Amino acid sequence: MNRFPKWVIHLGLGIICAAMMVPFYWVLKTSLTGENIFAYPPSLVPENPHLFYYVDVWYSIPFFRYLVNSVIVSIIVVVANVVLNAMAGFALTREFMGKGAIIMLFLSCMMIPFQVTIIPAYLITRDIGLLNTHLGMALPLCSTIVCIFVFKASFDAIPKSLIDAARIDGVPDWMIIFRIMVPLSQSAIATNIILAFIWSWNNFLWPLVIIRDNDMQTLPLGLARFLTVVEDSTGALYAFCIMVLVPGLVIFLLAQKQFIAGLTSGAAKG
Amino acid sequence: MNWKAILLNRYAVTFGTVAVVTLAWNTYIAMNDDGIIGGRVIGPQGQPVAGAAVVLSERTLLVTTPRGRTTTDADGRFTFTGHTFHRIWLEAEKPGVGAYPQTEYRMYFKGQNMILDEPLQLEPSAGGRSGKPS
Missing domain, CATH: 2.60.40.1120 (Carboxypeptidase-like, regulatory domain)
Structure with a gap:
């Protein structure tokens, strides 16, 4: 039995939630008023709110074009992550010579920052003719080691007898992965989707290096460009942040049920 | 096919509302952008x-x-x-x-x-x- 009545717990949780929402509220308020963030005393209620900063953002840069570019790159990254990481994760659940060395290689590669490999990555991307393309932007994020291990951990929890039974029935490896293992690994899929989307959506350095045309820029690059275009930037900058935030937020709010179900089903597995 | 369930699905409601608002806004713009x-x-x-x-x-x-x-x-x-x-x-x-x-x-x-x-x-x-x- 709880030591506290329910309303006390709900009140406490409500206060914590409100405190966590304050930064988001502040960004929204500033985007509507343009009030300087250092203004003292700070006002909680927006004074004379208007939407003109959003209009400024819309006309200052090709926002819709940047949004489409970001969405295309994110879709490529998410799909590639789920498919490639599932295959790599499945391979690491099998026994073969040098498996330990490959896992060690993967783990050691995680310690190398992307900035170190950016020149070779650029040269490879140039040689295969993917500079200034959506696929080129997505390429370095198409498979990530962290997500491979997420799939490996999830696949390890699936009984081996299930795979053996499929093999006896003559099911090929790719069908074992995508018809048996992946459907049983919703938590890994959800984690892959969330992480891949966030990394791709926020990626700045790699697109900055390989993109030449303004029309191919993504939202983070657009934000950097926007800062050089708009002179009185406080309100417009915050409006831009809201416009970048909203699509991802809407997608998350719509799909949070599936995300949470996937994560918790993984927690209860085994 | 259960059309009611499909139309009242939260994805359909959200994106449908966005589409309707966008259409209405663009119609309003087309009727009021003479630059007067x-x-x-x-x-x-x-x-x-x-x-x-x-x-x-x-x-x-x-x-x-x-x-x-x-x-x-x-x-x-x-x-x-x-x-x-x-x-x-x-x-x-x-x-x-x-x-x-x-x-x-x-x-x-x-x-x-x-x-x-x-x-x-x-x-x-x-x-x-x-x-x-x-």
Whole structure:
């Protein structure tokens, strides 16, 4: 039995939630008023709110074009992550010579920052003719080691007898992965989707290096460009942040049920 | 197929609402983007000022560039047509009466029709201020 009545717990949780929402509220308020963030005393209620900063953002840069570019790159990254990481994760659940060395290689590669490999990555991307393309932007994020291990951990929890039974029935490896293992690994899929989307959506350095045309820029690059275009930037900058935030937020709010179900089903597995 | 369940699905409701609002907004824009700006110029005592010069300007990153010029009629009214901006500056002047300082007016889309609620009041001394569309 709880030591506290329910309303006390709900009140406490409500206060914590409100405190966590304050930064988001502040960004929204500033985007509507343009009030300087250092203004003292700070006002909680927006004074004379208007939407003109959003209009400024819309006309200052090709926002819709940047949004489409970001969405295309994110879709490529998410799909590639789920498919490639599932295959790599499945391979690491099998026994073969040098498996330990490959896992060690993967783990050691995680310690190398992307900035170190950016020149070779650029040269490879140039040689295969993917500079200034959506696929080129997505390429370095198409498979990530962290997500491979997420799939490996999830696949390890699936009984081996299930795979053996499929093999006896003559099911090929790719069908074992995508018809048996992946459907049983919703938590890994959800984690892959969330992480891949966030990394791709926020990626700045790699697109900055390989993109030449303004029309191919993504939202983070657009934000950097926007800062050089708009002179009185406080309100417009915050409006831009809201416009970048909203699509991802809407997608998350719509799909949070599936995300949470996937994560918790993984927690209860085994 | 259960059409009711499909239509009331939260994905369908959310994206459908966005599509309807976008369509309605673009229809409104198409009907109100003739670039017409109308208003009145009055003197310090509130009387209409005929023959006052009104200048419409656009401000870029560095400079303010005049984009239109007109004079008021006998009732002090003026009209600009065919502007393509979402952020303009208006100023008015009549020698011997006074001047209305360069003042910012903002709109929700480029070329929005705008009838000014408040007249431009000429005063002997000038100072900047902001305005909003009606």
